[in-house]
Amino acid sequence: MRVLITGAAGQLAQALLSIVEVAANARLNTCSSSQRLLLDMLPEITECIAVDDSVKGFVKEQLDICCSESIQNAFDEFAPDVVINCAAYNAVDNAELEPVKAIAINEQGPKLLALACKARNLKLVHISTDFVFDGALSTAYTEQDLASPLSVYGQSKLNGERAIAEILGSDAMIIRTSWLYSCWGTNFVTTMQRLLATKERLAVIDDQTGSPTWCEALAVVIFKLIKQKSESEGSAASKMPATARRNDVASHLPNSAELYHYAAAESCTWFELTKQIKRQMYVIDSDNCASFTCELEPITSETWQSWHQARLATRPVQSALCAVKVNSQLMVSEHSMLAAPWQQQLQAMLQYQASLS
Ligand SMILES: NC(=O)C1=CN([C@@H]2O[C@H](COP(=O)(O)OP(=O)(O)OC[C@H]3O[C@@H](n4cnc5c(N)ncnc54)[C@H](OP(=O)(O)O)[C@@H]3O)[C@@H](O)[C@H]2O)C=CC1
Numbered sequence: 001m002r003v004l005i006t007g008a009a010g011q012l013a014q015a016l017l018s019i020v021e022v023a024a025n026a027r028l029n030t031c032s033s034s035q036r037l038l039l040d041m042l043p044e045i046t047e048c049i050a051v052d053d054s055v056k057g058f059v060k061e062q063l064d065i066c067c068s069e070s071i072q073n074a075f076d077e078f079a080p081d082v083v084i085n086c087a088a089y090n091a092v093d094n095a096e097l098e099p100v101k102a103i104a105i106n107e108q109g110p111k112l113l114a115l116a117c118k119a120r121n122l123k124l125v126h127i128s129t130d131f132v133f134d135g136a137l138s139t140a141y142t143e144q145d146l147a148s149p150l151s152v153y154g155q156s157k158l159n160g161e162r163a164i165a166e167i168l169g170s171d172a173m174i175i176r177t178s179w180l181y182s183c184w185g186t187n188f189v190t191t192m193q194r195l196l197a198t199k200e201r202l203a204v205i206d207d208q209t210g211s212p213t214w215c216e217a218l219a220v221v222i223f224k225l226i227k228q229k230s231e232s233e234g235s236a237a238s239k240m241p242a243t244a245r246r247n248d249v250a251s252h253l254p255n256s257a258e259l260y261h262y263a264a265a266e267s268c269t270w271f272e273l274t275k276q277i278k279r280q281m282y283v284i285d286s287d288n289c290a291s292f293t294c295e296l297e298p299i300t301s302e303t304w305q306s307w308h309q310a311r312l313a314t315r316p317v318q319s320a321l322c323a324v325k326v327n328s329q330l331m332v333s334e335h336s337m338l339a340a341p342w343q344q345q346l347q348a349m350l351q352y353q354a355s356l357s
């Protein structure tokens, strides 16, 4: 299978490409020590990427999802069977200030990609977000729950989902995830690591709850879903997992596009996540972290907003995602890192990051 990844400079794309490399090295027995550590944490890596899979990432300059010609050229060059769209406009606050740009990348770009996939009969895997929800639900959101975004970012992502589902139906797979972090690029965890090392005091929002999710775990889930879909389409329809055939009616996605929620288990606030980052940093590298004196202060979103001149985007107060559907469809063991609570995934990422340095 030939898999093309858009937005290849981004953190999720980097995680997808890195596990492809680990799978290849594992077969050749040439893994580095950090790659072996990753394999210990995520042994599914070797089984979800086949020996004859060819995976290539395209950065924005090589494939601009907002430009049909650029998409066609990349498709001509690589001739993919499956496209994973990791390209996005993710600056949630800035999206309020430049909605046209956010809509172009999160809605119109995915639509162009879907049209190009339709013309060539390709599958499209698209990544979406917990911010399609308004946070009114007190429990983790399932695929059946009604989306009702509060921000330009959330609305543009929901519109992108709908455009893809409309065009591709069952050839589209939409995976919503949340609070992503990795050791690739800038994200909340790497930002907090930097601030914890340099600040005396750090005020962090304690009234927004979500499910922090490690990109490497999501990357494995994405490849497992692609493999399962390809195998089920090669066999009789009766052998397909029931959940893969069922449309999520209440999700209001048109046609029969497959919709999944994937996040680490359990949830926390940004403040609780920061406390855990600080604790884990000490556990992993006590010598280096002993000099950190940063104190953490829990604050409300209202206080955070009052410190900023510009109007910030409204976030859901509670946007944990329920991964039961995808974990059961993929028969994920309860002991797997894929089904682990966020604290365990965070610890794994920090250990992996330390092994790389
Ligand atoms: N980050 C998070 O916490 C979460 C992310 N998601 C979703 O997961 C997916 C992956 O996110 P993540 O890896 O964190 O994102 P990143 O911001 O790390 O990566 C996105 C990439 O897309 C590129 N890009 C922007 N515009 C275009 C374009 N027109 N054509 C091609 N590439 C483009 C960006 O390039 P450049 O930087 O040069 O503009 C960047 O390299 C996205 O769909 C996102 O919405 C979902 C939940 C949480």
Ligand SMILES: Cc1cn([C@H]2C[C@H](O)[C@@H](COP(=O)(O)OP(=O)(O)O[C@H]3O[C@@H](C)C(=O)[C@@H](O)[C@H]3O)O2)c(=O)[nH]c1=O
Pocket (backbone or CB within 6 Å): 090, 091, 092, 093, 129, 130, 131, 177, 178, 179, 180, 187, 188, 191, 202, 203, 204, 205, 270, 304, 315
């Ligand atoms: C740097 C910093 C941030 N914060 C707050 C601001 C913000 O509400 C929250 C998280 O910061 P982030 O910049 O990671 O923001 P945010 O844009 O809210 O994160 C979201 O991104 C998009 C792309 C998604 O899809 C979501 O799942 C989610 O990950 O932490 C503090 O409270 N203190 C701080 O020192």
